[in-house]
Amino acid sequence: GDSVTQMEGPVTLSEEAFLTINCTYTATGYPSLFWYVQYPGEGLQLLLKATKADDKGSNKGFEATYRKETTSFHLEKGSVQVSDSAVYFCALSDQAFNQAGTALIFGKGTTLSVSS
Amino acid sequence: DAMVIQNPRYQVTQFGKPVTLSCSQTLNHNVMYWYQQKSSQAPKLLFHYYDKDFNNEADTPDNFQSRRPNTSFCFLDIRSPGLGDAAMYLCATSRDLNPYSPLHFGNGTRLTVT
Numbered sequence: 637g638d639s640v641t642q643m644e645g646p647v648t649l650s651e652e653a654f655l656t657i658n659c660t661y662t663a664t665g666y667p668s669l670f671w672y673v674q675y676p677g678e679g680l681q682l683l684l685k686a687t688k689a690d691d692k693g694s695n696k697g698f699e700a701t702y703r704k705e706t707t708s709f710h711l712e713k714g715s716v717q718v719s720d721s722a723v724y725f726c727a728l729s730d731q732a733f734n735q736a737g738t739a740l741i742f743g744k745g746t747t748l749s750v751s752s
Numbered sequence: 753d754a755m756v757i758q759n760p761r762y763q764v765t766q767f768g769k770p771v772t773l774s775c776s777q778t779l780n781h782n783v784m785y786w787y788q789q790k791s792s793q794a795p796k797l798l799f800h801y802y803d804k805d806f807n808n809e810a811d812t813p814d815n816f817q818s819r820r821p822n823t824s825f826c827f828l829d830i831r832s833p834g835l836g837d838a839a840m841y842l843c844a845t846s847r848d849l850n851p852y853s854p855l856h857f858g859n860g861t862r863l864t865v866t
Contacts, residue, residue, distance in 0.1 A: 640794070667851070668851045668852050670854070672857075677859070678859055679756070679758075679842065679857035679858050679859040679860055680795075680842065680844075680855075680857040681857070682854040682855070682856075685852075685854060687851075687852050725794070725795075729851040730851065739785065739797050739800060740795075740797070740855060741794075741797075742794035742795045742796075743794055744792065744793060744794045745792075745794065
């Protein structure tokens with residue numbers, strides 16, 4: 637079945653460092669790919685998405701490119717801030733797999749901690 | 753400004769004592785979901801409603817049920833909670849069943865079973 641694998645955390649960085657969080661997926665059909673972020677004490681929020689191969693999603697300085705050939709959707713940011721400290725979830729939705737095409741399949745999440 | 757509201761934020765129940773978690777939305781979305789998230793694990797879909805149509809995931813235990821009396825509200829009922837049901841429960845909504853539609857999450861309810 638469909639699945640998402642993301643790198644183990646925690647990831648600890650200094651402010652202004654470059655961030656990469658790896659995410660790979662297995663899907664039956666042609667999934668849409670998402671990154672969600674969960675700040676302490678809050679619910680999950682959509683960070684960015686890509687709906688087809690070679691699409692690049694971007695938001696708040698974060699970027700991820702949908703790579704069908706490597707089944708990957710790695711999250712990157714050029715210069716992290718303390719306020720980026722959160723848990724990041726890679727996810728996919730696949731109409732071919734789920735009765736509800738929007739139902740998300742999540743990775744386990746990666747905790748990012750940024751210090752000043 | 754909250755659009756998906758879950759109550760309570762923290763819930764403690766006793767082993768075997770029925771418990772209900774609630775979710776409300778102001779987005780007028782057609783689809784509502786319940787996810788279970790155990791510590792250091794990915795959120796796992798339990799079931800969803802598309803309007804009044806209920807769809808259960810194949811591996812959701814019978815102990816978990818849901819009600820959606822109207823568009824705005826959705827409830828998660830755990831009939832006889834076990835220690836293994838302690839988790840964060842996340843409610844989410846989406847406008848429709850289009851795979852491109854993002855989900856909007858509430859802040860979750862953390863359930864403790866004693």
